[in-house]
Amino acid sequence: MQKVLFFKEGLTKEEVSLEENGNLDILGVVLGQKDARFEIDLTTNYLKPNSAGKTEIRIVLKDNAVCNFKGLIKIGKQAHGTKAFLSIKTLLLSDGAKIETIPSLEIEANDVSAGHAATVGRPEEEQIFYLTSRGLTKIQAENLLTEGFLSEVINKIEDVKMRDNLWTALQKSLKRKL
DSSP: OEEEEEEOSEEEEEEEEEOTTOEEEEEEEEEEOTTOEEEEEEEEEEOSTTOEEEEEEEEEEOTTOEEEEEEEEEEOTTOTTOEEEEEEEEEEOSTTOEEEEEEEEEEOSSSOEEEEEEEEEOOOHHHHHHHHHTTOOHHHHHHHHHHHHHHHHHTTOOOHHHHHHHHHHHHHHHHTTO
16 A cells, blocks of 8 residues: 655644554655745554555755654554664755754564664765756756656656656746756
8 A cells, every 4th residue: 555645835744554464655755945844743653463664755955945854653562573664865955955854763562673764965066067067057957866866756656647746746846946
């Protein structure tokens, strides 16, 4: 099963629960520009045995956009044999953009596999240089790198219409120089 989240500006609280033998991939995207503010609290509850889930979040921020992202994996006492992972990757496209990510685990069962990771980075200057030396402007190069960064999540969306709509929204944002 798959759940897709396109986070909008403001406060978002999302809580997802998995039952016995449940399997869920959560894919999420945040696009922030100008003075956008995002407060995101995402909790994934594993309640019963042998559940599995992977959460992949990609965040792109520019200008003075700010995002505070709290991601929690909760594995209950009965959820033995659970496998869970949370990945939050952020691409900052300006000095004014800010991110705070807090991935965390709360594990009450034995015999589980759980982990989390968070990364924050900027486009590599070597990549920008290479692309501009091939005729792209700096903005076009950043847009291409942004598309590649987000494609890791967007291309995993099984619902073709939803995936196409997300790519269309991204293209509109990039034309406005996300």
